[in-house]
Amino acid sequence: MNWSSQAIRDAARQGDFGLIVSRARRDAGVSQSQLGDACGISQSAVSRLEGRGTASYDMTILARAATHLHVPPRLVGLADHTAAHVAENGQHDVHRRNFLAGTAAAITTPALSARHAEPTDTGQAATLRVATTAFRRLDGSTPSRQLSEPVLAHLRLTQTITSDAETPEQRARLAAVGSEAASLAGWLAWDMNDIGSARTWYGAAIKAARTSGDRLLLAYQLGSLAGFEADTGNAAQGLALVRSAHRQLGDAAPAIATAWLGTIEALAHAAAGNRPAAETALAQAVRSTDAVQDEQPPPWPWVFTFTHTKVAATRLTCGARLGLPGWVAASQDAAAVALTTSHEKQRALLTLDLAAAKLATGRLDGAFALAGRALETGARYRSGRIIERVRAVRRSYTSTTPPRVVREFDDRLHGVYL
Incomplete structure (x- = not known):
């Protein structure tokens, strides 16, 4: 690729970074779907990225695309010494985002x-x-x-x-x-x-x-334990705790509490393998989220408003647990904020859900690229929860003759000791 060509220089000067990504992708013989796998986004998101013209860009995704295609960072508006860090950890980590912005998504x-x-x-x-x-x-x-x-x-x-x-x-x-x-x-x-x-x-x-x-605080803590139990596979206990939380809230429950508990309930149903019940709970969470906007400010112990991005991210996780790649693909774009700018450890867990879905459809390169990214986060923060989830993704792939991408991943995973 001739990075000094007049067309590339003009696009860089005008801020049309999508055009540069598009030309680099085509020159490398990479499809939009393959680039999306490498960046943790969908093919349609890559298409929108390439067609944004001089509009604003999500610099995290842009940096990942540029890194994968070996585009010089300066051509897409990034300093050379920060591009790799942005691609791996997100733009907010470059400027060390505060904790509140990180947990909001x-x-x-x-x-x-x-x-x-x-x-x-x-x-x-x-x-x-x-x-x-x-x-x-x-x-x-x-x-x-x-x-x-x-x-x-x-x-x-x-x-x-x-x-x-x-x-x-x-x-x-x-x-x-x-x-x-x-x-x-x-x-x-x-x-x-x-x-x-x-x-x-x-x-x-x-x-x-x-x-x-404080009944609202009690409902929140019951819901928190319910989420924990659902994540660790105790679906029945999680659902029982969700019911207890709803009883504490009563008929006058704030919409934000109902929306949040709806996502927790959906996760518990997904852990139990109950797709219809999970779908019903997610639908209720969507309806409650629609009403959250009318509540200003959110009642304590809820601080941040509950958004449809969070519901979409829950649907993505439910899809991964239920083995429904279609759910994951349909939720990926809507959950993009959580996948790119959220708390690092939470982002790693969502990335692993996405990796599991790609693995289920046989997209090994994309799956293990995402799992490798989560593995690095887990090792850096010494997070046993993340590392164990990485191992679970690896266990879900069985082959007597694993390809090179899997063998290389295994070498990295076997070297992690917490």
Whole structure:
């Protein structure tokens, strides 16, 4: 490819980066579908990328395409020394996005992370909550193994102060803070694939939420444990917890709570292999999400609004668990935000769902390219949950004579020790 040709120089100067990608792809003999597999997007998304002209671009996807096609970064508006980092980790990591932006697109990331102290919170409760929030912000850039001990110490302090509270009102307020801290401890244990500890701390979060008397918080913590149980294969337990959460919410449930619980229920049905029930739950989540816009601001413990992107990402995951590549393909574009700009560990898990779907349709190169990207994230953050999911994807492919792409992947996977 002649990168110094007049046509390429003109396109770069005008900002028509899609044209450059298109010409490079054709010159390399790569189809739009093959490029999409390498970048983790659909063929139609590649087509739209190439036809964007001088409009704005998703620089993460653009960088991945340029890296795969060996396009000089400067020709698509990227500095040479940042292009590879953008392609691998997303544009926000180059500028080190803050934690709140990262978790906004993630479905199951604990939604308590950005909550500021309520005006009625004073003294110890407010101070302890600020500490919990600080730990949650660190989760976006710090391995869970490094955060676990400080968070557990913080939780023990919160529990001690709660037990010493002088009035029932103080105890209830402090118990709500303790519920948040215990939920965070459960989240970190889950990421480390310490299933027993995760279940223990989520249980502690539910118990503290009951003490707080906040039914919305209790419903959230029940739903959080339901999501955990569904992810670990305990579909019946997950569904029972979702029903308990709905009972806590009652008929006057905020739309955001109903939408979120709908996605959790869908994941549990998918874990049970029940496609019709999963589809029904997703449809309910869509209807509830339509109504979320009318609720400003979201009621605590929900901080971020619930969007159709999150529902689409849940459908993608359900499709992977049910072995329905069509669901994954149909949801891929709608879930693109979560696949490109969300919390890194959540992005890796979604990428593995996409890899599983590609593997089910025999697209080995795309599947193991995506799995390799998730493997690097899991190793970097020492995430046992991600690494175990990578191994599950690898186990789903069986062959006595695996091709080179699989053998190379195996070499990388076998070298990962957490």
